[in-house]
Amino acid sequence: MNDKRSRFEAEVLPHLDAAYRFARWLAPSPSEADDLVQDAVLRAFRGFEGLRGADAKAWLLTIIRNCHFTAQRQQQRRAFVPLPEDYDEADGDAMVASTPGPEAVSISRDQRRALERVLAELPEEQREVLILREIEDMDYRDIAAITNVPIGTVMSRLSRARAALKARWLTTVEGPVK
C-alpha cells in the first residue's frame, strides 16, 4: 500500500529498542529520551531514501546522536549549564576521586544501580563508545561512523572508558569497605 512506510517499518523500526537504549544514555531524563527518539525516527523516515542498503541500526543510532547534540546546543543557548565534556584525559586521578555520594554505603546492595551511576558519570564521549561496543555490540567501524571519529580514536576512547569504568567501579563499590 505505502511502500516507503512498510519498508521503513521492516528495516528501521526493529532497531527502535536499540535507539531507545542509546537515547536513555545520552538524554538527561527518560522523557527527554522519548522526545529524542521520536524526533530521530521522524527524521530517519524523512531521509529514508538516503539509507540505501547501509546498516539501518548504525544509521538510526547516528541520527539519535545528531539529534541529541542539536537539542543540547539549543539548550545551551537557553541556559548556561556546565557540561562534563571539558574532561582532560591526563587528569585520571581527579576523575576517580569524584564524590561518592551519600548513598555510598547502600550501593554494595545494589550493584546494578551503582554500575549505572558510574556509567552515567563517565564523560559522554567515553560513555557512548562503551555503550555502543558493550551493549549494542557494534564493531569499531560502525562506532567510528556513528561517533564520526577515526577508528584509532574509537580504540583509545574505548580503552580510556574501560579503565575509567574499572577505576570508578572500584572506588564506588570497594572504596567505602576498605
Place this chain on the structure above:
Amino acid sequence: MTCAELPRTQAYFDQEIDALSAADLEGHIGTCAECQVLLQDLGTARSALRALEPHAAPPELRARILLALDEEDSPAATSSGRPVRQARAWRTRPFWLGAFGGMGGTVVAALLAFFLIAPVLNHGMLDDLVAAHVRSLMPDHLVDVISTDRHTVKPWFAGHADVSPVVVDFTAQGYRLVGGRADYLDHQRSAVVVYEHGAHTINVFSWADHHPALPATTTRSGYRMMCWRVKDLQYCAVSDTGWDELQGLVTLLQDASARDDRG
C-alpha cells in the same frame, strides 16, 4: 611498566584482529600477566554491562511514533501550502473558467479522497489496532471483565460494546479465555476478547465495519495481525505470537462462528 601489546589485546577481546595476529597474540598473552589481567577485566566489565536492565522502548512511545509517522505520510500534509503563488493568475481569467476549474477541482479532490484517503483510513485502522493492543498490555488495561466463562463475557458485551462477537474458551486447544474489554475504535465501542497462549496475550478485536477489507495478514511494529470478516462484523487478532499460533486461534474462531450460524 606498561605492556605495549595492551591495545592489541583489547582489539583481540573485541574480535577486531585477524586470525593470524590473534594466534600470534595468544602466544604473548600466555606469558604476559598484564595482558591477562586486562582480558579478565574486560570480560568482567562486559558481563556486568550486559546484565544491566535492558531498556526497551516503552509501548506508549512506540504508539506515539507510529501516530507521528501516520501524520508524516498523510497526503494532506504534503499537498497543502503551495497554491498561493498561482492565485493572481486565476483572477485575470473569465469567471466561468474559474467556476469550472472549481468543479473540476472538486471532482479531482473527490477522486483523490476515494483512491488515496480510503486506503489511508484502512492503514490508520491497523495502527489503531496495534496501539490498542499495546495499550492493553500496560498494567490493569487488559480486561474489563475477567472470566473464563463465555456465558459471563458474552452478555457483558451486550451492555458495553456495539457488537456481539463469538466468544468461546479454547483452553483445551491451548488458548485460554481471559476475559473481555470494550475499546473505542473506528468511532464505535468495539468488543475485544482476550486470550492467553503460553506467555502471549492475543487480543481479538471486533467491530462493525463498512470500510474496504483489511489485509488478511499483516505486521505492524513487530506485532502480527490477522483480519477476517464474518458478514458485516470485522475481526482482527493481534499478538506477538508466531503466525502458526495466531492462525490456530483464528481457525478455531472461524469454525465457532460457522457453528453459531448453523445453530
